[in-house]
Amino acid sequence: MTDRSDDQLVMAYARGEERALRILVERWERPVFAFLDRMLGSPEEAEDLCQDTFIKMIRAADRYRPEGKFQSWLFRIAGNLARSRLRRRKILRWLPLNTEHDTTPAPGGDALDDLTGAEDRLRVRRAISRLPERQRAALILKQYQDMSYQQIADSMDTTVNSVQMLLHRAMQALRKDLLSKRNEP
Amino acid sequence: MTPSEHPTGPELQACHDGELEDTRSARIRAHCASCAACRGELEALASVAALLAADPDRAPVRPLWNAVRPGSRGPVPLGRMGWGLGLAACAAGIAAGLVFGPVDQATTAATAKSGWTETMTIWNGQATSPLLAVFENTGD
Incomplete structure (x- = not known):
C-alpha cells in the first residue's frame, strides 16, 4: 500500500481505510514540519501547527479532488x-523567532568544522526569517520541497509569474544578506 | 538573444531553477557564456542555493500519527482555547456591567457589614436559626 499515490491514499481513506491515512501522515509529516519550522523559526510551534x-x-479529505495536486493542497493548508x-x-509582538534553537547534529568533521557548519546554518535560518512572508514561503517550497513554480502557485493561490518574481526577490535579498557578509573580513 | 540583450533577473532565476522552456534556457545559457555580468548573476544564484542547501531539515520530536488519528483527539488544550475563553469572559463582563449597572459602593459596604454581624450572631448561638438571622439582619 505504501507505493500508492497520494491521490489513491486519500480516496482509500475516504472509503474508510484508516491505514491509508496513516501512510499519508507518515509520508508527509517531516516535509510539512520542515516547512513550518522554517516559516515560523520555532520547532515547538511548527509541531503544533503540523498537527493542526x-x-x-x-x-x-472527503472534499479533496484527486487531480494530482495533493502536495500543493496540503502545503496550502499548512x-x-x-x-x-x-x-x-x-499583534502580540512578544513571541520572538526562535532561530537560536538548533538541535540538528552537524554531519561529521572535527569540532571547528561542526561549529562553522552550525554558524552557517544559523545564519541561513536568520536570513530566511527576515524575508517577507510570501517570499519566504515561495523560497522554502522551491528550495527545500523542490516544488515546481506551478505547484508553488497552486499552494499559494497565485500565478506562476508571481512565484517567479517572489523567488527572484527572495534570492536577491538572501544574496545580499548571506554573500556580502561572507565576503566581509 | 544578442550579446547586448540581457535576460531579466526573474528570467535568470527561472533559468537557474530549470523552469524555462528548453529553447529559451539554451539561449540564456549561450548569452551567459559571452556575458560576464549575466554569468556572474547565475553563479551568485548557485552560490546562494548551495548555502541554503547546507541547512538540513529539522525533524519533529515525536511521530504525529497518535495525535491526529481520527477518534484519538481529546479536548482542545487550554492554550488554543485561551483566546476564545478570554474574549468570552470579557464579553460576559461587559454584558453584566450593562445589565446590572454600576455597583453602589455604600450599599455594598453596608451589606458586607450586615453579613458579618449576622455571621457572628449565628456563631455565638444568639440566633434561633441561620435563616432567621438572615431575615433579621437584612430586614427582608
Missing part, C-alpha cells in the same frame, strides 16, 4: 495556518 495541518487535512500564526504574532 493534518487534522484539517483529515476533516477536508501555509494558511502559518500565515495566521504569523499575523497573531505581529
Whole structure:
C-alpha cells in the first residue's frame, strides 16, 4: 500500500481505510514540519501547527479532488495556518523567532568544522526569517520541497509569474544578506 | 538573444531553477557564456542555493500519527482555547456591567457589614436559626 499515490491514499481513506491515512501522515509529516519550522523559526510551534495541518487535512479529505495536486493542497493548508500564526504574532509582538534553537547534529568533521557548519546554518535560518512572508514561503517550497513554480502557485493561490518574481526577490535579498557578509573580513 | 540583450533577473532565476522552456534556457545559457555580468548573476544564484542547501531539515520530536488519528483527539488544550475563553469572559463582563449597572459602593459596604454581624450572631448561638438571622439582619 505504501507505493500508492497520494491521490489513491486519500480516496482509500475516504472509503474508510484508516491505514491509508496513516501512510499519508507518515509520508508527509517531516516535509510539512520542515516547512513550518522554517516559516515560523520555532520547532515547538511548527509541531503544533503540523498537527493542526493534518487534522484539517483529515476533516477536508472527503472534499479533496484527486487531480494530482495533493502536495500543493496540503502545503496550502499548512501555509494558511502559518500565515495566521504569523499575523497573531505581529499583534502580540512578544513571541520572538526562535532561530537560536538548533538541535540538528552537524554531519561529521572535527569540532571547528561542526561549529562553522552550525554558524552557517544559523545564519541561513536568520536570513530566511527576515524575508517577507510570501517570499519566504515561495523560497522554502522551491528550495527545500523542490516544488515546481506551478505547484508553488497552486499552494499559494497565485500565478506562476508571481512565484517567479517572489523567488527572484527572495534570492536577491538572501544574496545580499548571506554573500556580502561572507565576503566581509 | 544578442550579446547586448540581457535576460531579466526573474528570467535568470527561472533559468537557474530549470523552469524555462528548453529553447529559451539554451539561449540564456549561450548569452551567459559571452556575458560576464549575466554569468556572474547565475553563479551568485548557485552560490546562494548551495548555502541554503547546507541547512538540513529539522525533524519533529515525536511521530504525529497518535495525535491526529481520527477518534484519538481529546479536548482542545487550554492554550488554543485561551483566546476564545478570554474574549468570552470579557464579553460576559461587559454584558453584566450593562445589565446590572454600576455597583453602589455604600450599599455594598453596608451589606458586607450586615453579613458579618449576622455571621457572628449565628456563631455565638444568639440566633434561633441561620435563616432567621438572615431575615433579621437584612430586614427582608
